[in-house]
Amino acid sequence: MTTQPSKDLETFPNPRPGRDYTIRITMPEFSCLCPKTGQPDFAELVLEYVPEDLCVELKALKLYIWSFRDEGHFHEDVTNRILDDLVKATNPRFMRLSGEFNVRGGIYTTVVAEHRAEGWTPPVAVALP
Secondary structure: OOOOOOOOOOEEEOOOOOOOOOEEEEEEEEEEEOOOOOOEEEEEEEEEEEOOOEEEOHHHHHHHHHOOOOOEOOHHHHHHHHHHHHHHHHOOOEEEEEEEEEEEOOEEEEEEEEEEOOOOOOOOOOOOO
16 A cells, blocks of 8 residues: 655644643654755754644644645745644644754755634643752
8 A cells, every 4th residue: 555645634633722832853764855955855854732622633743744746845934834744633732833844055044934823822831949
């Protein structure tokens, strides 16, 4: 059975919708193409989110991320596009996507994009001694 890239983002019900909790997903093998040169760009994506009613299914996320491999994208655009697609699919309370792109021409690029649901305020952090 061959697995193919896909733009479909599957979800499942949040098992604890009454609690704010953070889901962190690290995707160290993201790649796309430079829209100027056609050369491959590589990045580690880090997704952090506080779900509302839905969570993103990991295999679907993997196939979605894989779907960018042969497409040309600027770092800033692809990071924001992925965040927009994930927000549309899951409607989270909070979501942050960080794209840490490998060196190109002696320059490392990190792009961080965030979404906050209207009216949501983060819980107060607990500082322990």
